[in-house]
Amino acid sequence: xxxxxxxxxxxxxxxxxxxxxxxxxxxxxxxxxxxxxxxxxxxxxxxxxxxxxxxxxxxxxxxxxxxxxxxxxxxxxxxxxxxxxxxxxxxxxxxxxxxxxxxxxxxxxxxxxxxxxxxxxxxxxxxxxx
Numbered sequence: 001x002x003x004x005x006x007x008x009x010x011x012x013x014x015x016x017x018x019x020x021x022x023x024x025x026x027x028x029x030x031x032x033x034x035x036x037x038x039x040x041x042x043x044x045x046x047x048x049x050x051x052x053x054x055x056x057x058x059x060x061x062x063x064x065x066x067x068x069x070x071x072x073x074x075x076x077x078x079x080x081x082x083x084x085x086x087x088x089x090x091x092x093x094x095x096x097x098x099x100x101x102x103x104x105x106x107x108x109x110x111x112x113x114x115x116x117x118x119x120x121x122x123x124x125x126x127x128x129x130x
Contacts, residue, residue: 044075044090044091044092047090047092047093047121047122047123048062048075048076048090050123051076051088051090051120051123051126052076054123054126054127054130055078055080055126055130058080058081058130059080059081060078060079060080060081061078061079062076062077062078062079062088063076063077063078063079064076065077065087071102072100072102072103072105072106073087073106074087074088074089074103074106074107074110074117075088075089075090076088076090078130080130084116085115085116086115086116086117086118086129086130087107087110087115087116087117087118088117088118088119088120088126088129089103089107089117089118089119089120090120090121091119091120091121092121093121093122097119098119098121099119107119116129
């Protein structure tokens with residue numbers, strides 16, 4: 001009888017261990033999907049919309065900037081009253097910097113030309129720059 005109980009405990013523990021391992025693998029797969037490159041834009045999109053509302057409330061325009069043939073440009077250009085221009089690289093909160101070396105180099109070039117360039121991961125960072 002004890003042998004059967006030992007085998008039953010072994011089977012139960014083995015099944016529980018396999019189920020726990022399977023659960024860990026599922027969590028890792030979901031985590032990987034959440035942080036894939038194409039999903040990061042969705043996290044930034046909501047922040048960009050709030051920033052757009054903030055700039056427009058101040059009488060400005062918050063334009064999406066794409067530059068075919070020239071990579072690394074900031075995500076947005078804030079055109080503000082009085083002729084002020086602010087280039088904004090929007091990054092999702094929680095990243096240490098999040099910019100590629102190319103994005104850093106382009107930001108440096110724009111600053112060298114006299115433009116204001118910021119990396120903003122929150123609405124407060126944008127407000128400080130405005």
